Amino acid sequence: MISPKLPVGQKVKYYRRRNGNRTQAAIAGLCGITERYLQQIEAGQKVPSAEVLARLAAELGVPLAALLSEDGVEESQAPLTAAPAVARALMGYDRPRSSTPASPGALRERVEQAWRTWQSSKDRFTNVALVLPELIGDVEHAVRVYRNGCDAEARREVLRVAADLYGLLRSYCRRAGRLDLSLMVADRAIRAAEDADDPVRIAAAQWNLGHVLLSHSEPAAVEEAKEVALRAVEQLHQAPVTAEARAVEGALELVAVVSDARRHHWWSARERLEQRAAPIAGQVGEGNAHWTVFGPTNVAMHAMSIEMLAGEASEGLRLADQIDARELPSRERQFTFGLELARCHDLRREDAAVLVHLLDLEDVAPEDLARSPLARDMISDLQQRVRPTFRRQVNELVQRLQLV
Numbered sequence: 395m396i397s398p399k400l401p402v403g404q405k406v407k408y409y410r411r412r413n414g415n416r417t418q419a420a421i422a423g424l425c426g427i428t429e430r431y432l433q434q435i436e437a438g439q440k441v442p443s444a445e446v447l448a449r450l451a452a453e454l455g456v457p458l459a460a461l462l463s464e465d466g467v468e469e470s471q472a473p474l475t476a477a478p479a480v481a482r483a484l485m486g487y488d489r490p491r492s493s494t495p496a497s498p499g500a501l502r503e504r505v506e507q508a509w510r511t512w513q514s515s516k517d518r519f520t521n522v523a524l525v526l527p528e529l530i531g532d533v534e535h536a537v538r539v540y541r542n543g544c545d546a547e548a549r550r551e552v553l554r555v556a557a558d559l560y561g562l563l564r565s566y567c568r569r570a571g572r573l574d575l576s577l578m579v580a581d582r583a584i585r586a587a588e589d590a591d592d593p594v595r596i597a598a599a600q601w602n603l604g605h606v607l608l609s610h611s612e613p614a615a616v617e618e619a620k621e622v623a624l625r626a627v628e629q630l631h632q633a634p635v636t637a638e639a640r641a642v643e644g645a646l647e648l649v650a651v652v653s654d655a656r657r658h659h660w661w662s663a664r665e666r667l668e669q670r671a672a673p674i675a676g677q678v679g680e681g682n683a684h685w686t687v688f689g690p691t692n693v694a695m696h697a698m699s700i701e702m703l704a705g706e707a708s709e710g711l712r713l714a715d716q717i718d719a720r721e722l723p724s725r726e727r728q729f730t731f732g733l734e735l736a737r738c739h740d741l742r743r744e745d746a747a748v749l750v751h752l753l754d755l756e757d758v759a760p761e762d763l764a765r766s767p768l769a770r771d772m773i774s775d776l777q778q779r780v781r782p783t784f785r786r787q788v789n790e791l792v793q794r795l796q797l798v
Contacts, residue, residue, distance in 0.1 A: 402447070405461050407436040407774070409454040425449040437778060477523035477570075483530040484563070484575055495536035498551035504529055505559045509685055512562055513724040519761045522566060533559050537586070553590035557583045557599055561685060564602040565726070568609050569765060576606045593633035597642045598684035600626035604649035613657060620653035641683035644674035648688070648696055655700045663700050667693065680721075687724045691717060695731050702734045707741035714738065729759040733769055740772050745780050748772060749787060756791065764795045 410421055422432040427446060434440035435450075442450065451458040496504075508525055515521045537556050540549040560583035567576035580603040587595035600622055607619035623646040630643050647670040654663035671693050680689035694717050701710035719731045736751035752773060755763050763769050773792060780788050 401438055402442070402461055403436045403438045403440075406432075406450055406454070409456050409460065410436075411770075421450070421453055424453050477526070479527040480523055480530070480563075480566070481572070481575060483527040484579065495539045495552075496532050498536070498540070498548050498555060501529075501533055501536055501552065501555045505533070505555050505562070509558070509562050512565065513682075513685065513687075513726065516725070516757075516759060517761055518725065518759070519566070519570065519765070522562075526563070526566070529559065530563070550590045550592075553586045554592055554595060557586040557590065557592070557595045558684075560586060561598065561602050564606060568606060569726075569762070571765070573606065573609055576609070577603075580606045593630060594636075594639050594642055595684070597626045597630045597633075597639070597646060598686065601642065601645050601649060601684075601686060604646070604653075608649065608652055608656065616653050616656045620650040623647070623649035623653070637678050637681075638683045640674055641678045641681050641688045642686060644671050644678065644693075645683075645686035645688040647671040647674065648692070651696055651700070655703045658704075660700065660704045664697075667697055667700065671696070682723050685724075687722060687727050691719065691722060692727065695719070695727065695734075698731075698738075699734050702738050702741075705741060707738040710734070710738040725759050726762065729755060729762045729766075732758060733766060736772060737768065740775070743779075745776060746784065748776055749780070749784055749791075752776075752791065753787070756794070770795075 410416060410418070418432045418436070419429045422429045425432075425446065426449065431440060435442050435446075447461055448458055451461050504525070508522055508529060511525075512518050512522050533552070533556050536552045540552045543549060560579045563579040564576050564583065567573070567579060580599065583599035583602055584596065587599045604619040604623045604626075607615045607622065610616065627643055627646050630639055630646070633639055647666060651663050651667045651671060654660075654666060672690075675688065675690045675693045678689065680691060682688075694713065698710050698713040698717065701707070701713060714731075714735050717731065719728045722728055732751055732755045736748050736755070739747035739751065752763070752769065755769070773788070773795070777785075777788050777792055
């Protein structure tokens with residue numbers, strides 16, 4: 395996504411962070427200027443000479459025109475923080491497994507425990523990264539063995555387990571900034587669910603794919619997310635109607651809602667939310683079918699999110715006042731709600747409220763806060779404009795998150 399036009403100093407800071415996230419002291423020393431001078435350039439307090447700007451561009455690895463252009467820059471992406479062991483396991487760089495595979499029941503219990511950790515732990519990235527590499531290897535080994543076995547039901551169950559694990563990995567890789575791996579595991583989830591001949595899991599896997607596409611900045615990918623979701627809804631209508639199936643259908647409708655909102659189709663997003671997603675949520679109630687956290691609270695959060703994306707901060711805050719996210723089973727959804735709440739205050743330049751919510755998010759999900767591009771951008775902007783009363787707290791937050 396392209397940001398609004400930025401002054402030269404902001405572009406210097408952007409590329410310094412994007413291209414290695416090096417400190418001001420390091421870049422300043424290599425460019426032959428003082429750290430204080432670079433701080434003033436990035437803050438817009440000093441205008442660098444052409445010679446200094448050329449040295450900065452060379453050290454940041456960008457053309458000089460990138461710093462001088464009036465065009466916006468590509469918005470920051472999530473830092474690449476996927477554990478190397480997880481990536482290696484997904485690529486197959488693991489020890490050979492010739493032993494008897496774990497039973498589908500044992501694997502089911504481990505995958506569900508990993509999901510609970512991912513949704514409930516404050517340090518969820520660290521904690522799931524400890525168990526995922528071995529779990530990936532064990533599940534994929536079991537799939538290979540049971541695929542050629544005589545026990546058809548065991549084969550189906552281990553494929554269901556694999557689909558659920560890949561759903562978790564989609565979320566982990568996406569939040570860790572590895573969209574390439576996220577797309578790969580989303581595809582694996584679909585294949586496993588199809589091999590298991592499980593219509594609801596196929597739909598849940600399509601929901602996962604939709605979220606990967608929503609993570610891309612290209613409008614075409616965001617539009618494809620809606621197409622994937624609505625095609626999955628059509629296919630799901632051919633399956634038996636259950637509460638579980640209806641909940642997954644509602645989650646797919648929310649993917650379409652977000653796609654519309656991301657493409658600035660505000661009225662379409664509101665209409666689909668009110669006419670499609672909300673009635674389903676009213677029927678199934680609060681739940682967590684296939685880890686989608688679909689229910690009335692999640693629908694209300696999406697209503698607030700639409701207004702935030704549309705720049706209607708006051709309406710977003712009004713809707714937020716009616717939401718209690720504390721009972722949701724997913725810390726990620728709690729974090730996203732709090733982040734969008736902070737963004738609504740940010741749009742209104744209510745710096746004290748922004749700081750309060752960011753500090754609260756640090757307590758709720760510190761690892762998510764450190765990885766969120768939107769949070770990092772808000773904190774950076776807050777650091778530039780905040781009143782002296784709050785500057786110490788903002789600077790300490792910056793240091794804790796290692797944003798400088």
